[in-house]
C-alpha cells in the first residue's frame with residue numbers, strides 16, 4: 001500500500017463572507033496524494049486551483065480537513081502547525097517570491113533559522129553550496145540578490161529554499177508558466193529529478209496539459225471551485241468522463257500546434273527522457289549560473 005502524504009477532505013474556502021450567499025471559491029474539494037506521487041490540478045482560470053494550493057500550505061483558512069502523513073495528523077491545529085514545514089510552495093512569479101533585499105545565501109539560510117530541527121550540522125556554507133548545486137546553481141550566486149538573477153535562476157533558488165526544509169510534499173503553482181519555453185523544460189527536468197532523488201510528492205498546478213502528461217501520476221480537474229473529475233493521468237487523458245474535462249482537452253489540442261511553443265517544452269522533455277536512462281539523465285544535469 002502506498003503511503004499517503006496528504007489527504008484533503010471536503011475543503012471549502014470563501015474569501016468574502018456574506019450571509020445567505022454562497023461565496024465559496026473552493027467547494028467540497030477532496031483528494032489524496034501518495035508519497036512520491038504527483039497530482040496535477042488543472043482547470044480554467046478562476047476555477048480555484050491557487051486557492052486550493054494556498055489552503056494546503058496554510059495561506060488561507062479552509063473549512064474541512066487537511067490530514068498529513070499515514071497517521072492522518074490534522075494540519076490546521078496549533079500543535080501540528082510545524083508539520084507545514086514539510087509542505088512548502090513554489091510560486092508562479094519567481095522574482096516576486098524572493099525578497100529583493102536578501103542575498104541568495106540568506107534566503108536559503110532563513111528556513112533553517114526558523115526550523116533548526118532540519119538545519120544541517122557542521123559547515124553551513126558548504127551546506128548552502130551543496131543545496132545550490134542540487135538545483136543546478138553554483139557557489140558564486142550565494143552573495144547575489146534576486147535582481148541580479150534570471151527568472152530561471154530565481155525559480156531554482158525558490159526550489160532550493162523549498163527543498164532545504166526537507167519537504168514531503170512540494171506545492172508548485174504554475175511554477176514554470178512565467179518562464180521562457182526552454183527554461184520551462186529545464187525547471188521541469190529539475191523538479192522530476194528532485195522528486196525521484198528526494199522522494200517528494202508534488203501538487204502541481206498548471207495550464208499546460210502537455211506538461212501534465214509528462215509529470216503527473218494523477219489529475220484532478222477543477223471547474224467553478226469543484227473537482228469534477230480525478231483519476232490516473234492516462235485515464236483522464238484517454239477517456240475523460242466529465243464533459244468539462246473533454247472540453248479542456250479539446251481546447252488544449254486546438255491551441256497547441258504540433259511544433260508550436262505551447263508544446264515545445266513538454267515535447268522536448270518527452271523526447272529527451274525516452275532516449276535516456278535515469279543515470280544518463282542525471283549526469284547530463286548542467287549548471288545554470290548563466291541562464
Ligand SMILES: Nc1ncnc2c1ncn2[C@@H]1O[C@H](COP(=O)(O)OP(=O)(O)OP(=O)(O)O)[C@@H](O)[C@H]1O
Pocket residue numbers: 015016025043044045046047048049050051052
Ligand atoms: N484574495 C482574494 N480575495 C477575493 N477573491 C479572490 C482572492 N483570490 C482569488 N479570489 C477569487 O477566487 C476565485 C478562484 O481564484 P484562484 O486564484 O484560486 O483561481 P485559479 O484557478 O488559480 O485561476 P488562474 O488559473 O487564473 O490562476 C476567483 O474567482 C478569484 O477571483
Ligand SMILES: [Mg+2]
Pocket residue numbers: 049050051173
Ligand atoms: Mg492560479
